Amino acid sequence: MKIILITSEYPYGLNETFIHNEVKFYEKIKNLDITFLPSKRNDYQRKLNFSFKLDSSLSKKKNKKVSSKIYFFLKSLKFRVFYKELFRVLFTKPLAIRYFAFSISNFAFYLEFFESYFDIKKNYSNVIVYTYWNNEITYALQQLKYKYNFKLISRIHGYDLFKERRPYNYMPLKIHFYENINKVFAVSRNTLNYLSDNYRFRKEIIDHSYLGVKDPLHITKPNNPNKLHIVSCSRIESVKRLDILIESLIHLSIKRKDIKIYWSHFGDGHLKNKLINKYKHKLNEVSYTFYGNVENQKLYNFYSKNKIDLFINSSESEGLPISILEALSFGIPVIAPDIGGISEVIKNKSNGILLRKNHNYKDLLYAIEIFIDNDNKLSFKENSYKMFKNKFELNLNYSKFFKIIETIVQGN
Numbered sequence: 001m002k003i004i005l006i007t008s009e010y011p012y013g014l015n016e017t018f019i020h021n022e023v024k025f026y027e028k029i030k031n032l033d034i035t036f037l038p039s040k041r042n043d044y045q046r047k048l049n050f051s052f053k054l055d056s057s058l059s060k061k062k063n064k065k066v067s068s069k070i071y072f073f074l075k076s077l078k079f080r081v082f083y084k085e086l087f088r089v090l091f092t093k094p095l096a097i098r099y100f101a102f103s104i105s106n107f108a109f110y111l112e113f114f115e116s117y118f119d120i121k122k123n124y125s126n127v128i129v130y131t132y133w134n135n136e137i138t139y140a141l142q143q144l145k146y147k148y149n150f151k152l153i154s155r156i157h158g159y160d161l162f163k164e165r166r167p168y169n170y171m172p173l174k175i176h177f178y179e180n181i182n183k184v185f186a187v188s189r190n191t192l193n194y195l196s197d198n199y200r201f202r203k204e205i206i207d208h209s210y211l212g213v214k215d216p217l218h219i220t221k222p223n224n225p226n227k228l229h230i231v232s233c234s235r236i237e238s239v240k241r242l243d244i245l246i247e248s249l250i251h252l253s254i255k256r257k258d259i260k261i262y263w264s265h266f267g268d269g270h271l272k273n274k275l276i277n278k279y280k281h282k283l284n285e286v287s288y289t290f291y292g293n294v295e296n297q298k299l300y301n302f303y304s305k306n307k308i309d310l311f312i313n314s315s316e317s318e319g320l321p322i323s324i325l326e327a328l329s330f331g332i333p334v335i336a337p338d339i340g341g342i343s344e345v346i347k348n349k350s351n352g353i354l355l356r357k358n359h360n361y362k363d364l365l366y367a368i369e370i371f372i373d374n375d376n377k378l379s380f381k382e383n384s385y386k387m388f389k390n391k392f393e394l395n396l397n398y399s400k401f402f403k404i405i406e407t408i409v410q411g412n
Contacts, residue, residue: 001409002033004150006131009038011046011054014293018211018322019132020046021296025212025398039137046295061113069105076108081176089170096170103136103172110140124150126409134160134184139173142180151408153183155209158319158340161191163198165239165317175199182408185209185401188320188341207404211322212397216300219331219385222377223307229262230310230368231332233299233323236269244314246279247361252368253285259372263288264306266299266323303330310335310371314355314364318342328388333380335367345392351383 041059186192311327313336320341334352
């Protein structure tokens with residue numbers, strides 16, 4: 001079987017760690033031919049299995065220059081979808097017109113690229129083209145699927161699904177691309193329901209497939225009652241609402257002088273310096289460290305070598321964060337909001353605490369104190385690992401996913 005796996009940047013960079021988990025599963029499958037086709041690249045590259053290929057042709061062609069964007073925007077004028085989407089934007093989201101222009105230009109760019117990438121003389125009937133994000137790349141491939149006779153599947157996560165995460169609640173183009181694809185996999189039942197309710201996909205095309213993480217075979221030890229070590233892991237941007245977490249830690253340090261608070265954050269972003277400058281004088285009683293973007297193994301090593309009490313996610317929008325699954329695999333209880341698919345993995349007061357959707361720092365502070373004052377923290381840890389093992393273990397989920405891929409290749 002041959003798979004062309006199209007990513008944002010993997011194996012380049014340190015993002016898309018969830019793909020790395022899936023790739024580890026594929027390394028065990030014999031006679032599997034995978035070509036990675038990232039759309040972006042940088043100087044850092046993860047090592048791939050010797051049998052896998054890396055094709056950088058897409059990442060070398062860029063649609064970033066203004067002249068290039070104008071060229072492909074003008075080229076998109078010949079597509080019917082241009083006028084359908086233009087009228088939709090003008091009548092419903094006129095302020096989002098520039099996002100329409102960016103999206104349709106990218107669509108035309110990817111369409112031209114893949115027209116040259118595939119060879120009309122070759123047989124692609126046993127090839128799975130697998131896009132890890134459901135965006136303009138996928139839409140372009142949907143236009144070409146029957147011309148080149150490949151199989152097409154796509155995952156869909158959060159930013160490529162939820163209109164609420166986009167400026168003006170505008171999701172460009174997606175409403176028009178609901179056919180010419182074998183399967184779209186949502187990362188949770190919640191995202192599957194959102195996909196079904198908001199777009200036109202037929203029920204037999206869409207399904208949910210949980211991501212998976214490896215079993216570290218190590219449960220982190222809790223701290224002494226006078227210490228609390230909290231970990232968070234996310235990009236540092238407004239939607240992740242790290243300000244809520246910081247505010248709760250500041251007030252916790254004032255309220256609970258009997259506890260020494262440690263906070264470790266993994267992930268980077270353009271708001272990092274702004275956050276640090278705003279809160280550094282108020283975080284005097286909290287020992288905190290920003291570790292930035294790290295390789296997945298370094299995060300696992302950190303979990304293995306340190307006593308960690310809680311993992312906290314304070315985001316306002318999520319699909320189903322892989323960072324939560326990783327924490328649970330180490331038996332770390334989680335506090336997170338009831339958004340996206342999080343309630344499918346966090347059961348309130350069993351393996352963590354669910355916050356209300358529109359939570360504030362007071363809600364988070366209250367939840368942390370509930371955990372601190374709970375006498376049965378060991379049960380929280382045991383239930384965290386059980387949830388991971390029963391529903392989100394790497395081999396369990398990706399073996400199910402791969403069987404579906406095999407069925408698609410066989411034409412069923």
